[in-house]
Amino acid sequence: xxxxxxxxxxxxxxxxxxxxxxxxxxxxxxxxxxxxxxxxxxxxxxxxxxxxxxxxxxxxxxxxxxxxxxxxxxxxxxxxxxxxxxxxxxxxxxxxxxxxxxxxxxxxxxxxxxxxxxxxxxxxxxxxxxxxxxxxxxxxxxxxxxxxxxxxxxxxxxxxxxxxxxxxxxxxxxxxxxxxxxxxxxxxxxxxxxxxxxxxxxxxxxxxxxxxxxxxxxxxxxxxxxxxxxxxxxxxxxxxxxxxxxxxxxxxxxxxxxxxxxxxxxxxxxxxxxxxxxxxxxxxxxxxxxxxxxxxxxxxxxxxxxxxxxxxxxxxxxxxxxxxxxxxxxxxxxxxxxxxxxxxxxxxxxxxxxxxxxxxxxxxxxxxxxxxxxxxxxxxxxxxxxxxxxxxxxxxxxxxxxxxxxxxxxxxxxxxxxxxxxxxxxxxxxxxxxxxxxxxxxxxxxxxxxxxxxxxxxxxxxxxxxxxxxxxxxxxxxxxxxxxxxxxxxxxxxxxxxxxxxxxxxxxxxxxxxxxxxxxxxxxxxxxxxxxxxxxxxxxxxxxxxxxxxxxxxxxxxxxxxxxxxxxxxxxxxxxxxxxxxxxxxxxxxxxxxxxxxxxxxxxxxxxxxxxxxxxxxxxxxxxxxxxxxxxxxxxxxxxxxxxxxxxxxxxxxxxxxxxxxxxxxxxxxxxxxxxxxxxxxxxxxxxxxxxxxxxxxxxxxxxxxxxxxxxxxxxxxxxxxxxxxxxxxxxxxxxxxxxxxxxxxxxxxxxxxxxxxxxxxxxxxxxxxxxx
Amino acid sequence: xxxxxxxxxxxxxxxxxxxxxxxxxxxxxxxxxxxxxxxxxxxxxxxxxxxxxxxxxxxxxxxxxxxxxxxxxxxxxxxxxxxxxxxxxxxxxxxxxxxxxxxxxxxxxxxxxxxxxxxxxxxxxxxxxxxxxxxxxxxxxxxxxxxxxxxxxxxxxxxxxxxxxxxxxxx
Numbered sequence: 019x020x021x022x023x024x025x026x027x028x029x030x031x032x033x034x035x036x037x038x039x040x041x042x043x044x045x046x047x048x049x050x051x052x053x054x055x056x057x058x059x060x061x062x063x064x065x066x067x068x069x070x071x072x073x074x075x076x077x078x079x080x081x082x083x084x085x086x087x088x089x090x091x092x093x094x095x096x097x098x099x100x101x102x103x104x105x106x107x108x109x110x111x112x113x114x115x116x117x118x119x120x121x122x123x124x125x126x127x128x129x130x131x132x133x134x135x136x137x138x139x140x141x142x143x144x145x146x147x148x149x150x151x152x153x154x155x156x157x158x159x160x161x162x163x164x165x166x167x168x169x170x171x172x173x174x175x176x177x178x179x180x181x182x183x184x185x186x187x188x189x190x191x192x193x194x195x196x197x198x199x200x201x202x203x204x205x206x207x208x209x210x211x212x213x214x215x216x217x218x219x220x221x222x223x224x225x226x227x228x229x230x231x232x233x234x235x236x237x238x239x240x241x242x243x244x245x246x247x248x249x250x251x252x253x254x255x256x257x258x259x260x261x262x263x264x265x266x267x268x269x270x271x272x273x274x275x276x277x278x279x280x281x282x283x284x285x286x287x288x289x290x291x292x293x294x295x296x297x298x299x300x301x302x303x304x305x306x307x308x309x310x311x312x313x314x315x316x317x318x319x320x321x322x323x324x325x326x327x328x329x330x331x332x333x334x335x336x337x338x339x340x341x342x343x344x345x346x347x348x349x350x351x352x353x354x355x356x357x358x359x360x361x362x363x364x365x366x367x368x369x370x371x372x373x374x375x376x377x378x379x380x381x382x383x384x385x386x387x388x389x390x391x392x393x394x395x396x397x398x399x400x401x402x403x404x405x406x407x408x409x410x411x412x413x414x415x416x417x418x419x420x421x422x423x424x425x426x427x428x429x430x431x432x433x434x435x436x437x438x439x440x441x442x443x444x445x446x447x448x449x450x451x452x453x454x455x456x457x458x459x460x461x462x463x464x465x466x467x468x469x470x471x472x473x474x475x476x477x478x479x480x481x482x483x484x485x486x487x488x489x490x491x492x493x494x495x496x497x498x499x500x501x502x503x504x505x506x507x508x509x510x511x512x513x514x515x516x517x518x519x520x521x522x523x524x525x526x527x528x529x530x531x532x533x534x535x536x537x538x539x540x541x542x543x544x545x546x547x548x549x550x551x552x553x554x555x556x557x558x559x560x561x562x563x564x565x566x567x568x569x570x571x572x573x574x575x576x577x578x579x580x581x582x583x584x585x586x587x588x589x590x591x592x593x594x595x596x597x598x599x600x601x602x603x604x605x606x607x608x609x610x611x612x613x614x615x616x617x618x619x620x621x622x623x624x625x626x627x628x629x630x631x632x633x634x635x636x637x638x639x640x641x642x643x644x645x646x647x648x649x650x651x652x653x654x655x656x657x658x659x660x661x662x663x664x665x666x667x668x669x670x671x672x673x674x675x676x677x678x679x680x681x682x683x684x685x686x687x688x689x690x691x692x693x694x695x696x697x698x699x700x701x702x703x704x705x706x707x708x709x710x711x712x713x714x715x716x717x718x719x720x721x722x723x724x725x726x727x728x729x730x731x732x733x734x735x736x737x738x739x740x741x742x743x744x745x746x747x748x749x750x751x752x753x754x755x756x757x758x759x760x761x762x763x764x765x766x767x768x769x770x771x772x773x774x775x776x777x778x779x780x781x782x783x784x785x786x787x788x789x790x791x
Numbered sequence: 792x793x794x795x796x797x798x799x800x801x802x803x804x805x806x807x808x809x810x811x812x813x814x815x816x817x818x819x820x821x822x823x824x825x826x827x828x829x830x831x832x833x834x835x836x837x838x839x840x841x842x843x844x845x846x847x848x849x850x851x852x853x854x855x856x857x858x859x860x861x862x863x864x865x866x867x868x869x870x871x872x873x874x875x876x877x878x879x880x881x882x883x884x885x886x887x888x889x890x891x892x893x894x895x896x897x898x899x900x901x902x903x904x905x906x907x908x909x910x911x912x913x914x915x916x917x918x919x920x921x922x923x924x925x926x927x928x929x930x931x932x933x934x935x936x937x938x939x940x941x942x943x944x945x946x947x948x949x950x951x952x953x954x955x956x957x958x959x960x961x962x
Contacts, residue, residue, distance in 0.1 A: 027886060034894035035882040037828020037868035041895060044827040133813065210832050210840060210895040210928050261830070261895030262928050294833040507893030507929045678889040682930060686892065689931035713837035713926070720923035721932040 021516035021526055025678035029511040029531070030259075040258035042214040042231040043291045050216065051080055053277060053290040054135035056125040057300060058117035060146050061153070061372040061706025062166070065115055065124065067145035073127060076141060078134035081284055083126045083276075085114035091279040093247050095272075097336040104176045104343045107167035107370075109335050111245065111275040117146070118166055118334035119372050120708045121300030123272055126280055128288055151372040151706035155308055155329045158369035166334060166370045175332070176343045176368035180350065182423045183361030188323025192314035196397055200389045202754075203776035204306040204331075204700035205693075206298065207379045208718060209506070211261020213301050214291035215274055217281035226253045228278055231260045233268040233504040234545025239536045241270035241338060242278055257534035260506035264690070264750075265378035266302045267506065268547045269337050298716050299708045303700045304379030305775075306331040309389045314360075319401055319408045321359045324423075326350075328366040328385070333375040339543070342368050342376050345383055352386040354422040356433035356471055356644070357394075357412040362423045372706045378547065380690060381472070381747030384754070388775060391468035391755035395762060396771060404450075405759070406441055406467055413437065413469075416640065427477040430640025432734050433469050436668040439730060440467065440646040443666055449650065457767065462653040463663075464764025468755035471644040474549035474671075474744025478641060481634040485550065486540035487558035489518065489566045491626035493612045495590055495605030496528045497563070502542035503533055503555045508683065508746070510551055513675045517556050521563035523587030524604070540629055549643070549744020552675065556742050557632035565628035574607045576622050639734065639741035643748055645669030647688070647756040653764045655786060658779030660696055660761060662725040669748060670732035672741040680745050681729050687749020689724045695757045697723065699776055797857050801826065802870025810857045817841040819857030820867065828868040828898050832926070839925030842899040843867050849906040868898035871905065880945035881905060881938075890938030892929035900925050904939045912943040 033039050070082040094108040112123040125142055129135035152158050152166060158173045165172055189195060216229040226248055232238045235255040243250035260267060273290060281288045292301065307330050314323035328349060332342035346366025354362060398405040414420040416431040449465060456463040475481050488500040499518045503510050515529040522529070532538055544550060567587060574592040575582040584595045593601045608626055610617060615624040650664040667684055674680050697717040701709040710716040735741075754775055761782070762772040770785045777785075784791040792811045799806055801824060808823040815834075820843070821827050829852060832840030836854040843852045844866040871879040878886070881904055891897040903925050907913065913921060918939055919932070927935060 025889070028889070030894070031886045031891075032878075034891060034897055035868075035878065035885060035901075036872050037826070037898055039828075039894050041827075041830070043821070043831065046825075133811070208928060210838065210893070210926060211830070212832075259894065262893040264928070291831075294835065294838075507891075509892070682889055682892055682934060685931035685933055686929045687931075690928075712835055713833050714835075718838075718926050718928065720926065721919040721936060722923045724931050724933070726933060727931060 021519050022673070022675050025676055026512060026516060026526060028509045029515060030509055041211055041261050042216070042229060045216045045229045045289070047216060047218055047287040050287040050289055051128050051130065052132040052135050053280065053288050054127050054132060054139055055123050055273065056127070056139050056142050057296065058113065058120060058122040058124055060117055060148050061120050061151035062149040063117050063146035064149065065113065065117065065144060066147050067143070068125070069143040070125060073138040073141040076134065076138045078130040079127060079138045080130070081128045082138065082142065083280055083283065085110060085112035085124065087283065088112045088276050088279050089114055091283055092275055093245050095245055095338055097338050097341045098343060101343050103178070105170045106336060107170050109167070111272045111279065119374055120706060121296065121374060123276060126276055128280055128284060132291070153371060153373070153702060153704060153706045155331065155369065158331065158371050166372065173370040174367055175336070175370050176346065178346045178350070178366045179364065181363045182425070185323050185325065185361040185363040188361040189314040192322050193317040194315050194400065196313045196315065196400055197311070198393065198396055198771065198773055199308060199310045200392055200773050201308045201775070202305045202385060202388070204303045205379065205698050206303045206700045206716065207264040207266035208716070209262030209264060209266060212292040212294060212297040213267065213271060213273065215277055216287055216289045217278040218287035219281040219285060221285040224252050226278060226282065228253065228255045230255050230257050231267055232257050232545070233263050233506060233547055234543065235504055235534050235536050236502050236539065236541050237268070237339070237543040237545055238270050238274070240543055242274065245275045246278055246282065255536045257504055260504065263506040264380045265382065265547060268545065269340055269377045294713065295711045298700070298711050300374055302377040303333060303374045304376055304382065305384065305694065307385045309385055311389060311393055313393055313397055315397055315401065317401060319403050319411050321357060321412050323361040324359050325363045326353060330366070330368045331371050331373065332368050333371055333373040335375045337375045337377045340378050348383040349386045351424045351426055352383055352471065352473070353390055354424050355387065355390050356414050356428065356431055356469055358414060359423045373702055380687060381751040384751045387468065387470040387751050388755045392758060395759045406437070406446060409437060409467065409469060427479060428642065431471060431642050431644060432670045432732050433471065433644055433646070435732055436644065436646040436670060437469055440648040440666050440668045443668070443730060444648055444664060462655060462764040462767070464651045464653070464760040464762070466649045466756045466758065466760025466763060467646065468752045468759060469644070469646045470748065470752040471642050472549065472744065472748055472751065473641065474643045475553040475634065475637060476641045481641070483544060484631045484633045485542050485554040485558045486629055486631050487555065487562040488540050488629040489559070489562040489627065491566050491570055491604070491608050493608050495603055495608050496530065497522055497524060499529060499531045499559055500539045501531060501533050501555050501559065502539045502545055503551050504545040505533060506546065508546065508551060509676065509679050510555065513679060514555060514559050516675055517559045518563045521560050522567050524590050528590055549746040552742050552744045553637065554632060556675065557634070557637065557740055558630065560740065561632050562628050562630040565630050566626060569623055569626055569628065570604060570607055572623055573611050573618060574602065576619050577607060577610060578602065637740050639672050639743070641743070643671045643743040643745060645748060647752045649756040649760040651757070651760040651764055653761065653782060655788065658782035658788070660782065662692070665725050665727045667727060668730045668732065669745070670734050671745040672734060672743040674731065674733055675742060683745050684729055684749045685727045687747065688727050688753045689719060690750045691753020692724060692757055693719045695754050695775055695777055697778070795858055797861050799860050799863055799865050801865040802867060808857065812856060812858050814857045815853055816855040816857045816860050817852035820852060826867055826869050830895055830898055832896065837926070839903060840896050840899040842902040842925065844902055844906060847909070849903050868901055871901065881908060881942040884942035884945055885938045888934050888938035888941055890930065890935045896925060896927045900927065900935055904942065907939065908942060915940060
């Protein structure tokens with residue numbers, strides 16, 4: 019391998035650096051109109067009157083469509099109805115008689131410009147009859163409260179329960195039982211590019227071309243075809259550069275379906291680009307979850323048992339297609355992490371509320387790490403143990419027989435190595451002495467440790483969803499690699515080219531990675547998400563390129579009359595072993611195959627194209643990404659400001675394709691994790707009114723808030739086969755745990771337990787007693 | 792709504808348009824002049840994605856009307872590379888330091904940094920303050936800071952040493 023492992027310059031860079039990226043708002047079609055949505059100002063209300071006449075009369079307005087118009091043109095949405103025990107409500111792309119969150123869709127205006135469309139929104143008259151909003155975890159579990167959906171009796175949409183081992187015996191044997199309730203606030207993905215699309219229905223051909231900013235072009239096509247009841251062969255999705263997503267643009271949004279329906283009704287292309295206010299209130303939120311835990315422990319720090327009850331606020335509508343019902347069992351499986359628990363009981367609920375829906379956000383199972391790692395610190399403190407010591411004592415080594423209480427096979431994990439390396443890197447012993455000295459001076463210095471595991475791709479027994487790639491050797495000897503991935507910053511045009519160039523034996527610039535055109539790429543509903551690209555897309559590109567290589571060598575063998583086994587491809591040249599002078603450019607072989615196939619011996623396969631499925635066969639190593647983060651903070655007692663003095667990452671994602679990209683993923687994730695603790699909250703008031711509609715309310719961190727992040731790679735060597743593991747979510751998953759642990763440690767002199775994840779300065783001052791809670 | 796003429800010199804080229812007085816400068820640049828390298832991230836002046844140089848100053852083109860730019864000289868990301876395609880040292884430094892992922896915020900950071908380069912090197916801490924008017928959701932900023940620091944060094948060797956010294960002094 020020559021390119022894998024190198025921080026080669028990204029293929030994407032030049033166009034982005036010169037302003038020639040093609041993001042969704044850069045698409046401009048002849049005759050294109052512009053859309054704006056009218057959104058509900060109420061969390062929960064009946065629509066008693068909807069008057070669009072004045073808006074229709076405004077010059078420049080082409081159409082005003084209501085929920086009833088869109089209902090007539092679409093199929094009701096029902097997500098994951100087959101998921102066992104999930105009460106999946108049917109809902110519409112736009113509201114008709116009732117709105118269910120602030121930002122719900124009431125009407126769509128299509129006009130000559132976005133300016134005019136927004137003018138027209140103000141001329142639409144809607145009368146609402148407000149209903150009791152379901153806002154809190156308690157409201158949602160109150161069986162006397164109004165149900166948000168007519169076809170579901172209450173607002174508990176899903177309940178999962180399971181028991182692993184003898185939980186009662188574990189608690190009976192415990193020296194101490196520790197109970198805590200840990201709560202996360204609402205956050206949001208907030209990519210710098212908001213949502214948007216251009217829907218282009220051609221009344222002549224019946225083709226719907228949908229220009230999307232999506233993580234999954236094929237998934238988008240499939241859902242549009244389904245909910246528009248449009249033949250899928252006549253739906254084409256095109257996606258260019260995507261300005262960030264973090265999970266948000268994997269789903270297909272109700273706006274997508276409404277916009278496509280509007281284009282089909284009107285018969286013209288329509289662009290919709292969301293503004294930031296719409297984005298913050300209505301695109302998607304995340305992480306509003308709570309977990310009640312009880313831990314049964316011995317006085318010497320053994321973890322006998324765990325009881326956990328999880329609540330997930332999924333907002334009003336189950337997200338399409340990744341409803342929050344997917345998360346509880348993932349959280350259950352990962353909750354014990356790399357530690358031995360003797361027994362575990364788990365209950366997980368998904369609740370409907372009158373708030374924005376909840377798409378995946380960078381590791382949507384993140385609460386398992388936050389709660390577990392918080393709990394480890396709380397237990398250590400109650401027992402008078404050092405938190406690193408408690409972790410050491412209970413951590414699996416990654417032996418072949420190691421299996422967590424939730425059943426996860428942990429052979430080969432490197433959690434212990436990551437913990438020791440992180441502690442060593444910071445000189446943990448000296449740091450604790452330094453902390454003692456600081457405390458003696460009245461300074462609030464804290465240290466937080468957190469360890470995580472991510473199933474990317476996961477252990478052999480629970481790998482799912484194979485993926486295809488399509489590869490073609492062109493007549494000039496260059497390779498075209500077609501992937502169903504929907505990159506949005508991860509640089510797949512580069513990393514997949516690195517994989518293909520090595521697998522084929524080509525210079526990097528002889529490989530072109532194509533994505534975002536569903537007429538060319540293989541089918542795959544998921545696209546980019548869940549760290550699948552590094553393993554599944556890479557694997558599919560590798561096996562498919564090998565197939566094309568085999569075909570090319572077959573043709574070369576016929577042309578050179580040398581056995582294919584004695585041929586190699588080096589730098590785009592087919593080179594016979596021991597006879598370099600007879601080397602022939604791959605282009606000559608390809609040209610013959612395309613232009614003179616009749617010159618080849620009968621029976622030679624002259625098709626230099628392949629599509630292969632990567633099933634996970636050949637993946638070596640543990641399948642677990644993971645690592646340990648260590649964070650040192652100092653808190654200003656007067657202002658409540660948390661300053662991060664050191665942030666250390668030790669991670670293991672197996673073989674690294676491109677170190678610069680891996681480190682970029684880690685740092686970006688850590689920044690989001692830090693932000694969720696110190697800055698970001700998608701706040702609602704008790705009426706369900708959204709309170710964070712601008713960047714002055716929803717605070718993204720800037721260059722002054724995110725610290726220097728030090729990274730150390732373990733890169734555990736695969737025993738055999740492909741061992742590339744995902745690294746997209748790790749930073750975001752574990753950073754909140756490392757940081758909140760450090761904050762609680764800093765606040766030790768006040769004897770407080772940190773059981774909320776969101777800790778802005780005001781909350782810190784409440785915890786220290788500087789201001790009343 | 793009535794329209795008014797606007798004349799600007801953008802990336803060295805005289806251009807004119809005819810726009811509603813309420814049209815923002817960024818919409819004018821993107822829609823009328825068809826220079827889509829400048830991005831719209833928030834339309835309320837916080838994220839900095841729409842930053843352009845207006846008569847040499849970094850400004851948010853979402854907070855200005857196009858008509859206010861009448862007679863002004865504008866530079867956008869499309870005007871950074873040379874006419875022969877040679878990248879500006881800042882572009883090279885961004886590329887070499889992996890200073891962006893999705894690239895949506897990049898034009899704004901680039902134009903903010905271009906204005907900073909004119910004023911000379913900064914310490915890393917000061918640079919972070921200067922860049923705090925631009926939001927990035929992908930990188931965690933470290934690679935952007937590294938990219939701009941690197942660019943300080945590339946513009947002239949002396950400037951690079953001065954940047955190192957400024958950082959050293961700040962520590």
